[in-house]
Amino acid sequence: MNESVSDSPNWGARYIGDGQTRFRLWAPDLTELQLAIYQQDPQPMTPSGDGWFELTTHAEPGTRYGFKQPERILPDPASRLQQGGPHGWSVVTDAQAWTNPHPAWLGRPWAETVIYELHVGTSGGFNGVRHRLAELAALGITAIELMPIAATPGNRNWGYDGVLPFAVHEALGTPDELHQLIDTAHGLGIQVFLDVVYNHFGPDGNFLHAYASTFFVDGPHTPWGQAIDFRQAQVGQFWLENALYWLNDFHFDGLRFDAVHAIADDAWLADLARNIRAGVAPDRHVHLMLENEQNSAELLRQGSHDIANDPRYDAQWNDDAHNALHVLLTGEDEGYYSAFAHTPDGRTPIQHLVRCMGEGFAWQGEPWPLREGEHRGARSGLLPPTAFIFFLQNHDQIGNRAMGERLTVLTSPQKLRAARVLQLLCPQIPLLFMGEEWGSKQPFLFFTDHHGELAEAVRNGRRREFAHFAAFKDEQKRAQIPDPNEPQTFTDSEPGMPPLDDEEATAWLDLTRELLAIRQHAIAPALDGARATQAAALSDKALVAQWKLADQRTLTLFANFDDAPLALTQAPDWASRATGQLDINRMLYETPTGASNSASTGELPGNSCVAWIEDVPTAQVSRAHESAELPLELPTMVPVVGG
Incomplete structure (x- = not known):
């Protein structure tokens, strides 16, 4: 399979020039099918075998069309553009009409990636995002990740209710505006990733059942609706063409695949990654990311290079690391946080986080306490640290809270600052959520634009979801949960911009910029081939972790998330040796100021994080610290201690 898959798709309408368009639809439930072009008589389509119908006819770009049913005209499930949303007309587009202004752009290596996740609708649409790109580039962001943009009814939606996966949601802007956003990003050296949903369709506007009931499995359901039958070759082709459409026609630099645990077919997922990589130009940096509750380590590549010999997924969102750290920062232990707070096997939050720092996943096949009889995860210690995407917040972890609170209102600034240093200077790939860079306190809520019975069901379901939480056991409390x-x-979820002359916002921006500069110069160039070597808990709220970088330098991070200082008398020998004679060239960052001096005398301050790197040239240190820094004299490497 190669890039011609995108040039000659099996699904949808493709303008082939000279006023001619080829229309193609898989409709195995039908014996005949008619193409309806706006203000023209319907035309019969020709069966071409295996449930396919096709027709080549006169239809210029901009022509509105659909497929005629006895009482209605339905959209093309592979429509590239809709007029009037999923219940309106599909529109012919010309994929060749857009000229790539940056033909030399091949993307960026994965190790350089710093992801900024955003919701296009709350960011002013495609044009609003485009106008912020220069600011994000100056901050040190190297990739933006758009939450799903597929067509869905209404104007307001997270995007995970999409029903026409090839069509841009009209409320966000036009395909031309999306092209302009991506082109501007590439001109600034920013990659653009897209979050795609291949595990389900939204509840309103999916008409595939009218054409192809076998697109879905008869019986099993995902949490969001009927499961998709990936055993069908035409179904797999639909999603492969979708992936290549975004990567080849729009020049996205990567895709994030939502909740692939709901796909429940690791063999198909492995084939998808392989076929995507075969379908894009071999010299491009195209990055593939997973969200996967099952922690299926075998889906992830063993190294950050040599894609030709290992064409699996680059990385997975590391929910385990987030969940363990969130418990440490906030003390919350309800819902899924309970699996990281007081677990049946006796592990503590800091031990879970230690294992994440040293081996990637906290759960690697142990019995999963949230579902009786289930085991979660697989051994991940052989994966590189860049196989894991480390976040303090994202759309799920904020928006799936009843009131959409951010960490800025759930924990202290000192704790959050220490966590930010750990996140941005550890070798895992960092992800920031929009507004996080300046410490936004604006909530990010769950919002939709449904109507009638569906709106009522979503509203009531949202409130029932939190009935087992202590804060919402009372019905009156649940009634205060915002109506999606x-x-x-929606308006309350807009992150806005950092207030002018706001000292707190400026301090968060300065911290983010400084840490990303340190990462870019001192850490990212040596991440290909980096590996974790040692990690240990120092107390029930403190840890130390160490990584050998590709250039043989060693990165060490100490973090204490307790308000009280910690005596380092119980530190492992290899960690204790980092508290010897001072050397300014070896400390990357400390918070609070003076933390390294305190550590050198045997005490790690409360809410602190200190990062050292072996033999860092002075020019690579981001700033001159007022306090002296520690040397890093390392012993022979020992196996990771997972806690």
Whole structure:
């Protein structure tokens, strides 16, 4: 399979020039099918075998069309553009009409990636995002990740209710504006990733059942609706063509695949990665990321290079690291956080985080306490640290809270600052959520734009979801959870911009910029081939972790998330040796100021994080620290201690 898959798709309408368009639809439930072009008589389509119908006819770009049913005209499930949303007309587009202004752009190596996740709708649409790109580039962001943009009914939606996966949601802007956003990003050296949903369709506007009931499995359901039958070759082709459409026609630099645990077919997922990589130009940097509750380590590549011999996924969102750290920062232990707070096997939050720092996943096949009889995860210690995407917040971890609170209102600034240093200077790939860079306190809520019975069901379901939480056991408390369908819920979720002359916002921006500069110059160039070597808990709220970088330098991070200082008398020998004679060239960063001096005398301050790197040239240190720094004299490497 190669890039011609995108040039000659099996699904949808493709303008082939000279006013001619080829229309193609898989409709195995039908014996005949008609193409309806706006204000023209319907035309019969020709069966071409295996449930396919096709027709080549006169239709210029901009022509509105659909497929005629006895009482209605339905959209093309592979429509590239809709007029009037999923219940309106599909529109012919010309994929060749857009000229790539940056033909030399091949993307960036994965090790350089710093992801900024955003929701296009709350960011002013495609044009609003485009106008912020220069600012993000100056901050040190090297990739933006758009939450799903597929067509869905209404104007307000997270994007995970998409029903026409090839069509851009009209409320976000036009395909031309999306092209302009991506082109501007590439001109600034920023990659653009897209979050795609291949595990389900939204509840309103999916008409595939009218054409192809076998697109879905008869019986099993995902948490969001009927499961998709990936055993069908035409179904797999639909999603492969979708992936290549975004990567080849729009020049996205990567895809994040939502909740692939709901796909439940690791063999198909492995084939998808392989076929995507075969379908894009071999010299491009195209990055593939997973969200996967099952922690299926075998889906991830063993190294950050040599894609030709190992064409698996680059990385997975590391929910385990987030969950363990969130418990340490906030003390919350309800819902899925309970699996990281007081677990049946006796592990503590810091031990879970230690294992994440040293081996990637906290759960690697142990019995999963949230579902009786299930085991979660697989051994991940042989994967590189860059196989894991480390975040303090994202759309799920904020928006799936009843009131959408960010960490800025759930923990202290000192704790959050220490966590930010750990996140941005550890070798895992960092992800920031929009507004996080300046310490936004604005909530990010769950919002939709459904109507009638569906709106009522979503509203009530949202409130029932939190009935088992202590804060919402009372019905009156649950009634205060924002209605997802109210326009104000959407408006309240807009992160806004950092206030002018706001000292707190400026301090967060300065911290983010400084840490990303350190990462870019001192850490990222040596991440290909980096590996964790040692990690240990120092107390029930403190840890030390160490990584050998590709250039043989060693990176060490100490972090203490307790308010009280910690005596380092119990530190492992290899960690204790980092508290010897001072050397300014070896400390990358400390918070609070003076933390390294304190550590050198045997005490790690409360809410602190200190990062050292072996033999860092002075020019690579981001700033001159007021306090002296520690040397890093390393013993022979020992196996990771997972806690």
